[in-house]
Amino acid sequence: MRPTRSSDPAEVIVDRQERVLSITWRDGHHSVYSFDDLRRDCPCASCNDARSKRLNSRDLLVxxxxxxxxxxxxxxxxxxxxxxxxxxxxxxxxxxGIYTYESLRANCPCEQCVGAEAAQ
Ligand SMILES: [Zn+2]
Ligand SMILES: [Zn+2]
Structure with missing residues (x-):
């Protein structure tokens, strides 16, 4: 058995109606991610590449x-x-894109997590 961590999901719901991914974590924390944000922040190599190119030259993103x-x-x-x-x-x-639970949890967009990050 693998030890459970707080960044393990207890429940994952893909809500196509609302277009959100909803995850309840083992520690009871609840995260909601919009499909738009997830797609934009796709962690795969080609999207990383496209994003870095976009930063350097604004209008060359194809x-x-x-x-x-x-x-x-x-x-x-x-x-x-x-x-x-x-x-x-x-x-x-x-x-x-492979979205690890660890990075999803680290990027939780809820007020509590965003606030905690800003306070550091
Ligand atoms: Zn991608
Ligand atoms: Zn959160």
Whole structure:
């Protein structure tokens, strides 16, 4: 048995209606992530690359495939990656991002977590 940590999820809900990912953690904390934010912050290598290019030269961002606008992003499929991460297939066909629970928990957008970070 692997020891449980507070960054382990107790419950994961992908709500396609509201377009949010909702995670309840083992320590009872609750996080809600919008699909828009998750897709924008996709941790895969090509998105990292695209984001860093966008920082350097604003108008050279060309994403392959249909470009999604905020408000249109949908998750068409998702699966657990071992014990440690989630993988989503987005409505633009992109599916290479591995979202670890650890980074999801670290980037929890709730007021409590964002406030705690700002106070440091
Ligand atoms: Zn990506
Ligand atoms: Zn939080």
């Amino acid at each position: 994403l392959s495939g249909p470009v999604l606008k905020p408000g249109e992003v949908q998750i068409t499929n998702y699966r657990a990656v071992g014990w440690y991460a989630l993988n989503f297939t987005w409505s633009d066909g992109h599916d290479t």
